[in-house]
Amino acid sequence: MLTNKKISVVVACYRDEGSIPELLRRLEETMARITPSFEVIYVNDASPDRSGEVLLEMAKERPWLTVVSHSRNFGAQVAFTSGMYQAEGDAVVIMDGDLQDPPELIERFVSLWLEGNDVVYGIRAKRNEGMVRNLGYKAFYRILQKISYLHIPLDAGEFSLMDRVVVDSVLACPERDRLIRGLRAYAGFRQTGVEFNRPRRYWGESTQSLLDYIVWAYKSFTSFSLFPLRLISIVSFVMFFLLAFLFVFYLVAFMLGYPAPSGFMTLLGVLLMLGAIILFALGIIGEYLARLFIEVKNRPQPIINRLVNDQRARPRDWLGRAAPRD
Template identity: 40%
Template sequence: MSSATFQNRQVKYSIVIPIFNEEAILPELWRQLSIVIDQLDGLCDVVFVDDGSSDNSYQILSELHRKHSEIKILRLSRNFGHQPALTAGIKNASGNAVILMDGDLQDSPQTILRFIDKWHEGYDVIYAVREKRKESWLKRLAFVSFYRLLNFFSGQKLPLDAGIFSLMDRQVVEALCQMPERNRYLSGLRAYTGFKQTGIMVERGSRYKGEPKVTVTKLFKLAFDGIFSFSIIPLRIATIFGFVCAIVAFVLGLTGLYFKLILGKTFLSWTYGLTTTFFMGGIQLIFLGIIGEYIGRIYDEVKQRPYYLIKETQGFSKSEQRIHEELSL
């Protein structure tokens, strides 16, 4: 299909895939995606977001675009990260339904057909609930802990074990595009929008090739973004703990005076007092760090820098491009 013919037709499905140094996977990823695209009941485009790759990913994507007009490319000016790259793809996706997925083939493209079946049933958001992860025990434990801690602290009910692999109706996409915050946790924002949502169970496969891009450290950062973006519970915990410590200190002080003045004895030893001082000092530093996390995020929001910068595009018509709009956000 020629590029002009493709652009003049209404896109029904848009698949958004962030890419960072995935040259070894891209040919197989497109092969599997093309099989799924051939089975769809409407026109589909695939928006690849090159998140500042330093390998040959962009060159491979460009070659695929020359052969397949349904491929569109957003090339960011540098590596901005997973969530900004996804946001760039979402804001430049034109389909009535937008599918988000990673480019490592841990999630099978065939699952997209199951998403679409649920969409036709009237659901606005369909997300994959991962089970039987084929990863190291440490990473499985990290993911399990991540989703449960986030659900506890976030102040909002979030689906457990559900990442970004999902389908969203155009209404949901437009709602996400209206949310301007920069410390984004898209799975949480997706749940925040409401609408009619459901999950389907999928088996999480192992990475097709190469090393995983999501490390335990990055998972913790994502957890912090989710917790501090959706909840003030950590601040309330700090306040409550402060009150408890003040009451305990007051009681211990009265007890010490009683022992000293009435009984003529020493209440507790100096080693206990020293240990308590260090313990309380550590707690204070932790809570100062929590407050700092909130202040840091406020600082990021106030600066109003662009969430990402697009260096160049391929496959987009002028009416589809929103580059200047993004630069003003």
């Protein structure tokens, strides 16, 4: 045993029906080597397959397994948040339910936590993906770190262990449109990473399309960076000086008797370029306004449909309301 402290493991589940038995088996073996006090919180984010039924069957024989079922799909980030509110451990591990986050790595996480690190995150040193996807992932993390006002570790996803003080700090952030890895970096404290090779999904196919990844990247950029807004000012200054240079150039050419470009196509080209820049700027501003639009409505999320094997002394959901339970 590494410790007697309680460890909570939060698993986000969506289309992971075939991975659940294997993940729970490996989690039970791993956690039994770490601590005698642990809990696993599986958050079923309204998965359209039989994940809910499988989890309920597994929970009947495992009192340490809590199953939280959402009323609809709220997304992985909200699922992690829902499980973190449910967790009562001295440290909380969050991971995906598709077995791309190896449960055996939790033992290393806990060892580093006991050495004094408040956050231990997994670094995806290698992925079993295609070359294009791997290059896309690498580019995304490096661009995000470059333009963000926070230091967000390279190639680090949500798979991590957080001390209770970090979990409480992340949960205190009120935004609805969440990015856990960014909020984890925002919380600060002492953090370190552990490299691992990320395998393919144990069961089924990825639920993320190329468009989903693009939307995800755009959301990340606008959530933790002001650079897109500043880019508008940069582009406007560049265009101002470029047009000023062209004006001076045409004026000097006219005074010296050289022919200057003229005609409808020149004017059309300039107008189209300026129109494209204006639309580009409006798109960036609109994205930030959309984030504000989501936040100011203050709608509750997630909405819990069912709660099985609740371990909490005072069962309440993350908005302080009484949660339904079996």
